[in-house]
Amino acid sequence: MKNHNISFVYLIIGLLVLGSCSSSKEEQVSPIIEELKNEYAPDKRVAIFDLKFENGILKGETDQLKGLQELKAKLGNEGIKFTDKVRILPSQGLGNQTQALITLSVANLRSEPHHSAELSTQATLGTPLKVLKEKEGWYLVQTPDQYLAWVDEAGIALCDSLKMNNWKESEKVIYTTTTGFAFNDKEESEKISDLVAGNILQLAKISQDHFEIVFPDGRTGFIPKSEGMLFQNWIKGGELTDEKLISTAKTMMGTPYLWGGTSIKGVDCSGFTKTIYYLNGKIIPRDASQQVREGSLVDTLKNWENLEVGDLLFFGQPATETSKEKVVHVGMWIGNQSFIHSRGRVRISSFDPKSPLFDEKELNRYLKTKRYRNSPSKGIQNVQEIGI
Template identity: 30%
Template sequence: MKGLRRPLCLLLAGALVSAPALPAAALASEPTAVMATTTVVRQDAWVAVSVATLWRTPGSPRPVDAPALANPARITRWLADLTTPQRRGLSGRADSQALLGDRVVVLRVRGAWTRVAVPDQPQPGSAHGYRGWVPTRQLSSVAPRAAADRATVVARLGWLHNDDATAHRREHISFGTSLPVLGTTGDWVRVALPDGESRRIAAADVVVHPRGDGALPASRAGLVASAKKFLGLPYLWAGRSGFGLDCSGLTSLVHEVHGLRIPRDASPQSRAGSVVGGAPHRGDLLFFATGGTVHHVSLYVGHGRMIHSPHTGSTVSIIATSTPAYAAEYAGARSYLP
């Protein structure tokens, strides 16, 4: 998406500062000179790539992670190149992901990196939401176009196309990506990108809905149906997109598309919502703990089964709740449905 390469411009102490667009390799290593200056900021920005990974520190990415740091982000290439040990090595390096068009709050800028919070991903102790570092070039300071309706991707992945007669494919975007609607043309929905450019997406891949509403109804059957779209998708630590999911990334993303904002991580999810007494119902969240610490969450699909994204090297799958390894660690259920 060539139009998304505009760097984030930040109004700092009365001066307009544009973060340098460093190559991916430089972002991965981040020289000390680049990290010398940190500026504290409080303003909105918007994710300008298909998926922006939230890193623990600017020094967390490895050379193999360079495709995920680019603009456009080369997520498919990145995941294809990662070995199982390298995927496992994301633990302690990455914490979550944000999607194209998501609003973030800029907390501080350090050279070519920006620390942000994601309001749509609640996190205990953070007033602005889940926090992490992203390459500055993956953000846009341009406010989205005002539009009464949004188009939210409800397919696991959808394609953005040129908004012209060629309708050339430009970028894969994830389930849950929500963009302002500019209009409809036949089988296409025209949407606005964070930098103001327009694209098309197949109407079959999105739901058009009023801004502020959930894309899909909040129902037990709906939550289960959406979760099943990810069956067979490989586990990804910190994953919260149709390219890869961790356990709480699956549950939080699915709930969000159904208009239910829940905490990002499994442990906070286990402390919010409504306690489920007795047997769980479809759409309830099931939690698992060791030594009193919740470490895993799944979605109950009914008939003694649950869907989950278990661990690196596995895929999203449906298993029996009586599976010994999980039954022994069951720690209760919660519901976020009204």
């Protein structure tokens, strides 16, 4: 009986020692993971580095292969042995279909893989996506502005590299009218899809009055030539001008505010500024807190005379001794002490106290202005750079 008791005591001591060692290893590895996460995926909206070390197992998932390789090297240098169970994205379960094209005029992308989840962002017809993984008919995708979100399989056409390259190299048409439809024939007798400005379709033929087009999912149809342009002609349309930016913004006047919206159908504040620039050939970051990191700083002191049309104005809470700056709103300067933005609806506000459009609320929470036009900023791309 005594021997059994002694063996049991030794077993308990052994387990405690092993548990202590395991806990010690985890405490050693966790800061390394956090350091590399801050380097390779500081913004979870655009990069994935969800890793952890437990009981000698390195697990989780990431789309940052270089960061994972560096992590493994660091653990090796520290003499830490581990079993590698990390899932590298894109998932192997996708096979070679790791790309996709949006097939709806506007697809809703959500924070989780179900329809009741928060609307994170939107993507318009013809937008190319990276596909990272699938779950019950939903796909985690990355948009050209690097934003990560989930889309229902009904809104995309999955592609392999060959199909995507064929799409990118084909001649295309961009829909330039605010809203409209694609029809099943030149007589426009039956609608096959609604369309919004910025939708991109493959060109099949050109007739006197219509473009014959092909959707990414293979559907064919017709749109009036007066409502679209050959894509290559559109992207060669010249430099951004005050007139183009203001005209584009004003086509959305009165559009209702929609959290997560980035299309004519509804926009939030940063979705509005993003859409203005997209319809003028530029891809900019999705959220206001991301947009504020790009461009050139123009003003922080309310010197309105220094601002130019197209500058983005940011609003929120300034930094204090105990808190960081918090950007919560953005609008675009249109001159004459006025800016256009989405708050409740797309509207014009003024900083002139004598104007009927005077906006004291935004004046009081103004933070700074950044210039996007002619700004060498990594997060501002030309549409053709993303390979549409």
